[in-house]
Amino acid sequence: GAGVSQTPSNKVTEKGKYVELRCDPISGHTALYWYRQSLGQGPEFLIYFQGTGAADDSGLPNDRFFAVRPEGSVSTLKIQRTERGDSAVYLCASSLARAGPYNEQFFGPGTRLTVL
Amino acid sequence: TQLLEQSPQFLSIQEGENLTVYCNSSSVFSSLQWYRQEPGEGPVLLVTVVTGGEVKKLKRLTFQFGDARKDSSLHITAAQPGDTGLYLCAGVKLAGGGSNYKLTFGKGTLLTVNP
Numbered sequence: 001g002a003g004v005s006q007t008p009s010n011k012v013t014e015k016g017k018y019v020e021l022r023c024d025p026i027s028g029h030t031a032l033y034w035y036r037q038s039l040g041q042g043p044e045f046l047i048y049f050q051g052t053g054a055a056d057d058s059g060l061p062n063d064r065f066f067a068v069r070p071e072g073s074v075s076t077l078k079i080q081r082t083e084r085g086d087s088a089v090y091l092c093a094s095s096l097a098r099a100g101p102y103n104e105q106f107f108g109p110g111t112r113l114t115v116l
Numbered sequence: 117t118q119l120l121e122q123s124p125q126f127l128s129i130q131e132g133e134n135l136t137v138y139c140n141s142s143s144v145f146s147s148l149q150w151y152r153q154e155p156g157e158g159p160v161l162l163v164t165v166v167t168g169g170e171v172k173k174l175k176r177l178t179f180q181f182g183d184a185r186k187d188s189s190l191h192i193t194a195a196q197p198g199d200t201g202l203y204l205c206a207g208v209k210l211a212g213g214g215s216n217y218k219l220t221f222g223k224g225t226l227l228t229v230n231p
Contacts, residue, residue: 004158033219042120042204042221043159056216091158101147101166101208103217107158 002026004108006092012114013082021077021111025094032075033105034067035091043091049075082115089113119143120207120222128228132194137225139205140187146208146217148181148188153202153224164208195229202226 035043151159165181
């Protein structure tokens with residue numbers, strides 16, 4: 001079956017511009033996560049959706065970052081007034097609704113964002 | 117802030133050698149997961165360990181969770197070029213009002229197995 005897909009795969013923008021990154025989770029997965037992975041680092045948690053609502057947005061670095069999931073499926077991560085430090089790979093993951101320590105998340109291939 | 121320390125950060129070995137990578141933390145986790153990530157791809161889950169002292173085997177890979185559930189190790193026997201990749205450990209802890217089992221990743225160990 002289809003895995004998590006993310007578009008675009010690469011995005012180059014200029015400092016100060018607005019960008020949107022899209023995530024299509026695995027069908028039937030109600031939990032969705034966004035992570036940011038900088039060069040030489042592991043993924044860092046940004047935000048978690050359970051259905052349509054953001055259940056945990058404690059990882060968003062500042063108010064330039066915002067994410068939505070209006071119908072409980074596709075999610076969009078929005079970054080305003082981009083800065084060079086925002087350059088990273090943005091990963092999306094989804095999982096089934098049940099919570100628990102096994103919590104298997106399935107990751108997409110990521111969007112590589114470069115801010116010039 | 118990364119709460120999980122992985123070592124070594126880089127490892128280059130010859131095909132057929134054995135290796136161990138470590139994942140250490142001062143925090144206790146509900147469980148610990150190991151992922152493998154290849155260039156241009158997202159991480160792929162290899163294993164989840166839940167019980168202190170637990171050992172799991174996946175073909176030539178052996179995973180161990182420390183007794184205190186703060187650390188873990190991954191041992192690969194007779195490494196092959198296909199094992200090349202970034203190995204990430206992730207601690208799982210309940211957060212966000214009780215519904216989010218949040219993953220906290222280490223920086224990873226970049227393994228290269230030369231033929």
